[in-house]
Amino acid sequence: MTEKILIIGANGQIGTELSAELRKIFGTNNVVTSDIKAPAQAEGPYELLDVMDKENMYAIIKKHGITQVYLLAALLSATAEKNPKLGWDLNMQGLFNGLDAAKEGLIKKLYWPSSIAVFGPTTPRVNTPQYTVMEPNTIYGISKQAGERFCEYYHQKYGVDVRSLRYPGLIGYKSAPGGGTTDYAVHIYHEALKNKTYECFLKAGTVLPMMYMPDALHATIELMEAPAEKVKIRSSYNVAGVSFDPEEIAASIRKHIPEFTISYKPDFRQAIADSWPASIDDTEARNHWGWKPKYDLENMTKDMLHHLGAQTS
Ligand SMILES: NC(=O)c1ccc[n+]([C@@H]2O[C@H](COP(=O)([O-])OP(=O)(O)OC[C@H]3O[C@@H](n4cnc5c(N)ncnc54)[C@H](O)[C@@H]3O)[C@@H](O)[C@H]2O)c1
Secondary structure, three states: OOOOEEEEOOOOHHHHHHHHHHHHHHOHHHEEEEEOOOOOOOOOOEEEOOOOOHHHHHHHHHHHOOOEEEEOOOOOHHHHHHOHHHHHHHHHHHHHHHHHHHHOOOOOEEEOOEEHHHOOOOOOOOOEOOOOOOOOOOHHHHHHHHHHHHHHHHHHHHOOOEEOEEEOEEEOOOOOOOOOOOOHHHHHHHHHHHOOEEEEOOOOOOOEEEEEHHHHHHHHHHHHHOOHHHOOOOOOEEOOOEEEOHHHHHHHHHOOOOOOEEEEOOOOHHHHHHOOOOOEOOHHHHHHHOOOOOOOHHHHHHHHHHHHHHHHO
């Protein structure tokens, strides 16, 4: 049977790229994109959908004969800190609507991303293991951790085929980041090309786990395509790409733009970053379904600057 995919929150940083990738694999008409906002340009079937509107979500699933949902609509870390009530409501209710659709048999598979924000200041920061102390102190992290528990609960109690990754900060050139604490690692490339200088909202020495978007896309699709028996963790998998601090990414940019300079003006996002891991141990993802990243800092920087440079020239 042909898979029919619905992406919810498709206009965002990940959705923009994931929908293009899934359309390459499954065919344009088998991937329906949706968002609360109209897209700049629809490349295939599109629906306006508020993830909080369960009735409309179900109607769209039935209308298109959807078999899999990628649920990306959420309020990210920095934005949720500014609006905790909306952060909690959107991140939890959206997930419940997706989980219920799977529980009621409307869809076969659900993808829902978690985040490294599930960890907190009491978590071991270096090579953070899959199973460890988890005391998140941001609304975003609390909602992601609660979400993970519900994913596992729905899998165990109702047999729901839900799959999830704890994304680190994601870096890509095709779409703008949506209000996270790791957004600097995208902005820095744009500013390096435009102004040859960047003022960073995190301080030097703030090491965080990151991942280049092509790696995030292949991790996501590989997990969703893996045979169910290989997906042994139904809360969410640790996945690692690269870890670096602002000094290191600046140094990698200087290899291509020698005059590039960086300065620091930490804001409220520093406290969020300080509560997160510096690097991630993803042994389980590697062993269970064969996860392996392709990009390190140097080849990510080269690729980012190449593509962004081509966009601006
Ligand atoms: N980008 C990252 O670095 C990162 C890291 C870890 C986890 N994640 C997770 O991945 C998912 C996608 O992240 P992203 O970076 O693409 O986010 P984003 O903010 O760029 O995109 C989210 C999209 O959801 C849409 N949206 C908001 N409210 C909605 C609603 N009520 N109904 C439908 N759509 C709605 C927005 O319009 C936006 O297009 C989120 O769950 C996020 O927590 C992202």
